[in-house]
Amino acid sequence: MSTLSLAELETSLGGLSLNVPLPQFDTANVLVNPLDIFRTYLADILCEIAECDHAVAYSSIQPSNNLSLGDVAVILPKLCPGGNANEIAFDLIKKFPPCPLFQLPFPDGVHLRIMFVDEMLPRLVLPFISDRKEAYGCNASLGLQDPSSPDSGRKKLVVEFSSPTITKEFEGKHLRSTIIGAFVSKMYHAMGWDVTNVNYLGDWGKPIALLGVGFGKFGSEEALEADPIGHLLEVNHKITELFAPEEAESKRVRDEKGDTAELESQGLYAERNAFFKKMEEKDEAAFAFSKRVRDLNIEYYTKLYARLGLTFDEYSGESQVGQETMNEVEQLLKDKDVCEEKDGSLLIDFKKHGMKAGAGIIRDRSGGSTYLLRELAAVLERSRKYQFDKMIFVVAADHNVHFTRVFKILDLMGMPELASKVQHVSFSDISKMKEKLGYGHQPxxxxxxxxxxxxxxxxxxxxxxxxxxxxxxxxxxxxxxxxxxxxxxxxxxxxxxxxxxxxxxxxxxxxxxxxxxxxxxxxxxxxxxxxxxxxxxxxxxxxxxxxxxxxxxxxxxxxxxxxxxxxxxxxxxxxxxxxxxxxxxxxxxxxxxxxxxxxxxxxxxxxxxxxxxxxxxxxxxxxxxxxxxxxxxxxxxxx
Missing domain, CATH: 1.10.730.10 (Isoleucyl-tRNA Synthetase; Domain 1)
Structure with a gap:
């Protein structure tokens, strides 16, 4: 925080022949932002010569994107609505009083542009930066529960980012999530928030079950010991390739409005579903395999993130979501008539709730939990664990529909306040990384x-x-x-x-x-x-x-x-x-x-x-x- 007090700042400003005390504007923070000093004095002048409200005067001042066109610009229609911009500009220029901070304004369409006096810049800006040092550019009051009270406590943020799927390659979107997520975390921390970094791994569900089936067919304990991640990726590639014809046939049947139940009751479909059922029932061997894969990946990724200078406060994941919480979410959805049974699955028809988001499956026809159900339960668990004021998901744009559904369901569950606290920060999922590194690369x-x-x-x-x-x-x-x-x-x-x-x-x-x-x-x-x-x-x-x-x-x-x-x-x-x-x-x-x-x-x-x-x-x-x-x-x- 700044060591400079308002009284000390005003003493300094008085020594520069500026009127003190400083004019007061609610949105100005003169101890954090040196430009607010300039804006405060300018708004005070505008209030007098334009005979307008303080808030209107201050909000009419905008930064300039081009230094040759002034340091700030006054938006004339905002300052004086309904008037002729040229007439207003020339009237303001005529009335503009001498001030040590500003050169004479000049008109530019709907703007009145103003340059700062060059000699004042080093006298104000250099001491400001020297005083605040590492805090320059940060406003820690933004993270306070009550910005007017330093003792009010800090707001809590949970940031979920990176979140690789441990059966697949670390893709360009995971890299970008990692780096943008770290930025979000650091930005909020700099602004005074209490930040928790969470890595929500894709470590559960039928992809892990398929990997389990694949390891039974292609896995090698010796190869796993020598190169855990490389070998798991190799096994996943082989079983995915073997499973591809069955997936393609299932898609063909669905596209023709047929029933896929018989097809999915045999072959690798059946093996995968049976393995997942064992995982959810905590079968010793199946559950131990999924935990082993998770632990190996966390060990690997912890070292990887260290190369970025990044640590996570929690390695969460789909496997960590409690069955009781999932049951609670499911029951809430049933009690509020949000979900319905169809073809053996439990789903939400979003069209019935004013959305064009199709249907979201909560439990599949085998009774297994889905990614959507696990996500909802994870949000609920985190809200109870961290009592957060905000949670941000830094996830690629290919999940836009998913998060739209999640936020809508929270609202439908009777939790609008929780829904208002969660945010999806998306980004383009298109990257050339795989083209440059080739298939099967490791992070x-x-x-x-x-x-x-x-x-x-x-x-x-x-x-x-x-x-x-x-x-x-x-x-x-x-x-x-x-x-x-x-x-x-x-x-x-x-x-x-x-x-x-x-x-x-x-x-x-x-x-x-x-x-x-x-x-x-x-x-x-x-x-x-x-x-x-x-x-x-x-x-x-x-x-x-x-x-x-x-x-x-x-x-x-x-x-x-x-x-x-x-x-x-x-x-x-x-x-x-x-x-x-x-x-x-x-x-x-x-x-x-x-x-x-x-x-x-x-x-x-x-x-x-x-x-x-x-x-x-x-x-x-x-x-x-x-x-x-x-x-x-x-x-x-x-x-």
Missing amino acids: NEIFDQCEAAMVESLKAEEEKAQLLGAGEDIAKAIGITALSAQELAAKRGTDHAFDIEGMTSFKSGTGPDLQYWYSRLRSLSEEHPETGALTDEDFEFLAEEDRANLLRILAQYPDVTNAAYKSLEPSNIIAYLVGVTDQLAACFQDEEAGAAVTPAKAALYDAARQVLKNAMNILGLKPVASAGHARADTPVQDE
């Missing part, structure tokens, strides 16, 4: 290839490798950053490429480029630490165009994180960091070769380093130390 191979490519990339970038540290361990750490940054850079709703060569390059916005800039700034900050208060001459130097524009961008960071907290769209933070590094490149380009690092430069670049570090940490891109401050064979991470 570790993804990381191995990225790390190996990063080693080669650094060999081709000798100057950057020297700064970052040419050791193989540092290269591997940056390779993981490269992978994560690529997954985060694409908007959640868009398809994304899996381009190992591109992700491990030093193009703007890649993980390696962000690590390079961070190491460069960190080395500079440590070689030239801040030496105390800046002089008027220093502030004049920082008011020059490129440096002032960098300060403008740094001042926007709390706005960026606040927007990302609401949208849970990490690509916007990556795009913001591209703006930071591009502006840093412009500042460095303007400097003469060998020019001394003055206190003003040191303060500016240390502020940029702090913002870069904070943003990378929220994204899960752990900054590594530069070679000058760490052994070349040790990927020291900056805490």
